[in-house]
Amino acid sequence: MPIPLVTRILVADDHPIVRSGLKKIIDAQPDMEVVAEADDGAEAVKKALSDDVHLAILDVSMPKTTGIQAADELHKRKPELKLLMLSMYDSEQFLFESLKAGASGYVLKSDADQDIVEAVRRTMRGQSFLYPSAVSTLVKDFVDRGRPEEEQFDILTPRELQVLKLIAEAYTSKEIAQELVISVKTVERHRQNILDKLGMSDRVELTRYAIRRGLIQP
Amino acid sequence: MPIPLVTRILVADDHPIVRSGLKKIIDAQPDMEVVAEADDGAEAVKKALSDDVHLAILDVSMPKTTGIQAADELHKRKPELKLLMLSMYDSEQFLFESLKAGASGYVLKSDADQDIVEAVRRTMRGQSFLYPSAVSTLVKDFVDRGRPEEEQFDILTPRELQVLKLIAEAYTSKEIAQELVISVKTVERHRQNILDKLGMSDRVELTRYAIRRGLIQP
DNA sequence: GTCGCCATCGGGTCGAGGCCCCATCTCGGG
DNA sequence: CCCGAGATGGGGCCTCGACCCGATGGCGAC
Known part of the structure; x- marks a missing residue:
């Protein structure tokens, strides 16, 4: 599948101002466009499936259905959809869960204004985008892989x-x-x-x- | 002092995306303009004093120096500056502290995209702007004023x-x-x-x- | 079918947290 | 100059939280 000339993006975050800020940055780019917004994981899933969306930017922490749950479901039901996670926190757990859920990128909100455009482009090219210290985290995890069958990291029931x-x-x-x-x-x-x-x-x-x-x- | 034709605004919030979102909404208005940004209370104070700023929008919860502390200091050192507080939370305590610090308005982040423009205009006209349930809170406080010398509400040492x-x-x-x-x-x-x-x-x-x-x- | 996970319930220990009593010292404001 | 508020310290109380031990039934995976 070729990369579309204009990437059609869904933005999901529970704060309208954050959506507004992302939309401003994205719509200023010639090759991308925000075509849908959601303030909850469930709404994001619905809109990302129905609309002609190439990429979904999902806040990890949203009320009710979180961004991770949304990512997981979207990845299963629409595998060609690119997923970019957005989070307030530099959290190992969230990073791992996001990647397991099929996300191609993870951007911190504190850097989002600088990183988001680059992350979208890289993701659409089939690459990954992680904020700097996430790379170190992944490397550390790779090195630590000595433990044979240890649970790695958990999710709660x-x-x-x-x-x-x-x-x-x-x-x-x-x-x-x-x-x-x-x-x-x-x-x-x-x-x-x-x-x-x-x-x-x-x-x-x-x-x-x-x-x-x-x-x-x- | 007459109301300026174009209100010069400082935006202080620790999240760049929120600032970006506010800037987008504000700069779309013909009668207002964002002329400075800050990501911390101390920086907000510095910039609001030095720049030719008519109104400061301050996030209540910021690391190190909070928006309330910044409001307090700005109100003392530059009383003609209008102060508009922005907060994630519908909190009685924050509302009261903001008003005591000299703020003219209090806007919730969840409604900010709709309320902020109106709040700025009202504030510049010398009026107040409070999100709906804050008005009820104030009324309740007014009615409760039966207690003679009770401490009302406290701040921590x-x-x-x-x-x-x-x-x-x-x-x-x-x-x-x-x-x-x-x-x-x-x-x-x-x-x-x-x-x-x-x-x-x-x-x-x-x-x-x-x-x-x-x-x-x- | 057996193994493991989930959810349920019980016992016990020990320290910490939450809630009273009390006192002293210092410092700034009326 | 004294009073109040802030910061400090102590004694004691009882509950709850944090950390062990154990068990049983159900359900899905291999």
Whole structure:
């Protein structure tokens, strides 16, 4: 498939101003154009499938359906669609999950005004674009590949996500147990599993993680 | 002082894309123009004083010097400068602090693309602009004014801000004590005072508050 | 079918966090 | 000059969180 003369782009971010800023930068380029916008992962999937979109720029952290989930689904249902992830955070976990979900690029919001045009062009040429320190992260991961069958990195189960969300909303274990109609012990078990999987050690870290993921608002 | 034909605006936000989005919307208006940008409160103060700026749009939550601190200083040193606060959050506390710091308007980021132009025009005319539910908040506060000398709402002391920051970075009390070279008891005393002042009850809520304030990144 | 993952529930330990009491010292403002 | 606020420290209380141990049923993959 040849590279289109004008790349038709969908922009998904929950903040209208960010979309507006991206649109300004992109529409100033002769070879690209924003043809659709979405403020949530689910909407992004719908619009990216129906519209004639070449490339989707997805914010990793969006309420309800995150950018990663959207990327995953889009990659399965429309493999020829290019995916470019946008994130506030230099996070190893998000980077890996994005790449696993089929993203070709990962741009930090703090550098997006400079990087986004280049990232779109590179992505459309079939290459990848990662922000500088992401490359180091990938190299480090490559070197560390000594561990034979270790889990590499994890995703939480749906139930664990529910519990995490409530923890980050300052519910106590007892309150979570009532809310989910399970025992306190089970809540604590889930919490422990989440802490183990993420390599964290208390609720404060979980809270920050939940916010980074877009599970809750600060 | 007459209203200038073209309002000269400074935009301060730590995310370049947000600045870019605001600039796009503002520069599309014939009667306003972005003449300076800043990514931090301190820089905003410097530029707003030196440049010939009529109005400053300040993000409430910025790293290091927050928008509120910047507003406070600008209001003291250049009282004729109009101040428009921009925030991610519908927060009573931030609203009150902004108004106390001399801001004429408070716009939510989620509505900024629609509200910002109107807010700038109203502000330049010497009026106020608040997002809808902020008006209700102010009315409620007015009605509640029954309490005679109650502290109304608080701000944290510098020391308390230090402690809060470390708590939100998942330091334990013991670690904070070591870091600040004080006793664990004092740390817990500070933590308790912070909780009391903010009307909160655990570290998770403090963490979310610290993030909203821009004290730390998630 | 067996193995592993997920979700559920129980026991126990120990320290930290959350919530009271108290006091001292310093410093700036009325 | 004293008062209040900020910062510091201590004693004690009880709950909850963080980290171990164990088990069982279900469900999907190989």
